[in-house]
Amino acid sequence: MQDVDLAIKEMAATLKSLMVKKSIENPLMIGIHSGGLWVAEKLHAEMGLQKQLGEIDISFYRDDFTRIGVNPQVKPSNIPMSVEGENIILVDDVLYTGRTIRAALNEIFDYGRPDSVTLAVLVDRGERELPMQADVIGLQLDLSPQKQVKLTGPTPLALEIINT
Amino acid sequence: MMTLIKNGRIIDPANNTDVVADLYIENGVIAEANNKATIDKTIDASGKWVVPGFIDINTELREPGYEHKATIQSETKAAVKSGFTSLCCSPNTKPVLDSTAVVRFILDKSVEAGFAKVLPTGALTIGLDGKALSEMNSLHKAGCVAMNQAANSNMDAATLRGALLYAETFNIPVILKAEDASIRGQGCVHDGSVSSRLGLPGISPSAETVAIAQIIALLEETNARVHITGLSTAKGVAMIASAQRAGLKITADTHAHQLHLTEQDMLGFDANYHLNPPLRTAEDRDALIEGIAKGVISAVSSGHQPHQPDAKLAPFPSTAAGISSLETVLPLMLELVQRKLLSEQQMIACLSQGPAELLGLSAGSLSVGNVADICVIDPLATWQAAGDLWQSAGLNSPYFGQQMIGQVSQTLVNGKLVFEK
């Protein structure tokens, strides 16, 4: 069984050195609902970031919207400040096809023009459909397409692998 | 020239006849049975009914003036295919049927077409304006069998009173649609559950009964006579029955589809159900059928109103009212017989003898010496109301495309075969 808490601690450490390397002093962390937000909350605390954590729901920005339809449980996005000129750390739980990240980038750029976006994901399971890559990865998993990986939470955080 | 219609079930209510027998026609007239005569033409009517050709008191031929909807040629041809040998056309043509020139035009056109006979009804008032009386006597002499105010129920009581008296002077029947225009207003459906639910402006039954009450009061005073066409309410039937019992000269017809369809049959906003008078309730429909059975209603008319497709291609209230109904009269009436709501004699009577009597015509029966206007009916034949089997220029019928039971095999006008299936 994967140790999620340990993976997040390691991500935090990697992110810290990455921020130093990029000369970013005060990044704005944004978590993607819901799993990405849970991971971001832990990372935000672990890294002791100053700026308040932001959250976005990308349901309205999905490109497979017209095939999948509207999710009535959409939560409001809440980014506590303008993204203009900010260095963003975008956090999600699972990186798979890359569509969620593409939607998140679109939404962030609708709010303004950040200086940079660093992507941190808890799980990278490969099989991209779009050219997206994470800068910081907690766990690399190789799963068959019949399997789905889900982050359950918020307490405790655990990874579940289920058959679809 | 001797024609023999062989072995059919002859139903002739005027002569109280219902028997399987042969019918002889000589030189365009019904002849005595003569089994020694040389027959020029034989029609085998085994298993079929032989009846007087139907007479329709209420049809719109659309010519002159509305030829984009239909013509005398197309509709008289549809008529004989449907068993009708005579059609009383409505005067709401363009120009209005208020001059002898228009009468002659229509008569010439119908003779030229060579199908059903047309019996014009003249406009009761000039231009159907409801204000000035038309030259009723001249129109009558030129060939109009009655005077008719059509759908223009906009006469004030004084003018109506005068019109009835004037027509009575010359013994001319007057045909009226019983409708009070102010109560009808912008209504386009019966004022009932469907109008309440769908928010379509309604026509209350009082639009009909107020007009009937006015007519009855005028008849009481003037001793004139009136034929109400297109009756639609139970209350109207009751009022007319009561007036008839009191000895007033009032007769009535209803349209064949009013004996079947009600407001509940309206399929949402399908404009093929936009009619005037509107389809009312089941109680009204049942009262109309009973009215026929009891003789209060002595005729059934088609109320035929063919339209071009555009007339029905708009939101419901903006569409033209009316259905192309000539070709479904026979199957609809046969269904009432099949359901034992009317007898065969009653059905044939209200399509032939009844209309003839109220118009004072020596027609509508198979008496020897009468002009041979005859139709041979196959009561069980099924056909689909579409394609080549639909003759009218108007396709606007809620029955269009459906299976019908009951079809005409042959129709003779003046003894001449004008239609054969």
Add this chain to the structure above:
Amino acid sequence: MSNAGKIDSLSKLIPDHCQLQLTSNNQLKHFLTIEGLSKELLTEIMDVAESFYAVADQPVKKVPILRGKTIVNLFFENSTRTRTTFELAAKRLSADVMNINIATSATSKGESVLDTIRNLEAMQVDMFVVRHADSGAAHFIASHVAPHVSVINAGDGQHAHPTQAMLDMFTIRRVKKDFSPLKVAIVGDILHSRVARSQIEALNTLGVKEVRVIAPKTLLPADTDALGVDVYDDLQSGLKDVDVVIMLRLQKERMQGALLPSKQEYFDCFGLTEQKLKVAKPDVMVMHPGPVNRGIEMDAAVADGPHSVILQQVTNGIAIRMAIMTMTLSPTRISKPEVAKP
């Protein structure tokens, strides 16, 4: 006395024309009337609207859902209010919007409704939002548009105004939460009101306890049983213990014909004042589709008072219209986010 039981037999009254707005698996294709829509679907619309509600509070008041779609507001009847809320809803969904006011365009020169539609369709339109003076107009248009085009009824004659009814239901739900114990009274010109017909349909489908109509006899339809309502002809008894009062707008024309004598008499008998509201429940909601005729339907004290939710109705109207536009132009089922692959 519950109206819910009347619905089953009434549904047989209106067959096919309700099916036109649904796809073969009961998704919304057009939005023409509340009739024939299930309680589940109405609830879904309100749930989707709830998710759009917060969009208005965000700094970027747009979502890209209908980007690239062209929506035409086709108004054969004038209406600035309704048209602008539809326009705003469409723009918040990133759609392109065209406004056509027919009174000043080709149709007043005799172009038929059908020709107007065909000409606009030739410009690759995705949706028509239609308001027309004839009952059944939206259905007529929906039955003649190309297969990919959706039609939303913004009011057809006296028949239906389904988006108004939905925003009213949404408003009620946001305040009262549960529909089942509610007694709702609708006051005014029921006979001529498409808003009332749609509201009554929605309230009965959502299963409220009572739907009452309060009006003089001249402003009631012939068959109120067919609507599934209880009729009152005085305000005192009609408003007793109600949870929600919906005041309908009275049109000036009604006071010229043989329907009503004067504004003053209407206000005396059927106009809402704080005093008259006292017989209702203490937390009664007062609603009005707007704009309010102050001094005719209600006095200023009520319109601006603590019971009034009239302004919330306007805000809710945008979220509801965003939801309905989204659901009709989006052909598949609403689903949980986990089904989508990140």
